[in-house]
Amino acid sequence: MGRILTGVVTSDKGDKTIVITVATRKTHPLYKKQYTVSTKFMAHDSKNEAQVGDKVTIRETRPISARKRFQLETILERGGIHFKET
Template sequence: MASLEPGTSERTRRRTVVGTVKSAKMQKTVVVLIERLELEPKYRKYIKRRTRLYAHDERAECREGDRVLLAETRPISRLKRWRVVKKI
């Protein structure tokens, strides 16, 4: 891990994911559904897996059904570990 000198704004690269907003009913928080295909080893079939992530939406601009880019961040609350970077 690179050491940062005081005054530099360089950050480590954060994980990013793309998902669909499923709920935007909370203040500054959205629930995003991440879908992926996994190969089931025994039957050699692809299974659709889903993950629900709680993300911080500072400007409260996301609506249900929007595609968004999320970036991993520090823990913001008990469930929120992601933030909305932009709408796609």
């Protein structure tokens, strides 16, 4: 089994591709201060259902392209940015 990560969709520009930002908390070994480290992952979204701002779960899978190693598992929370047309 591969890794399962939870993060927020930061881009959905590519066809069947989303970019997820995963934030983790770390503690500095000497100063003991906690800080946030964010990492971006590209994931395969076969149905183009995730939108920017959604909280999603991704699962590690076989390589799909040069940079995609994850696949969209579930959408936990809808938080997409919706623009109102005038």
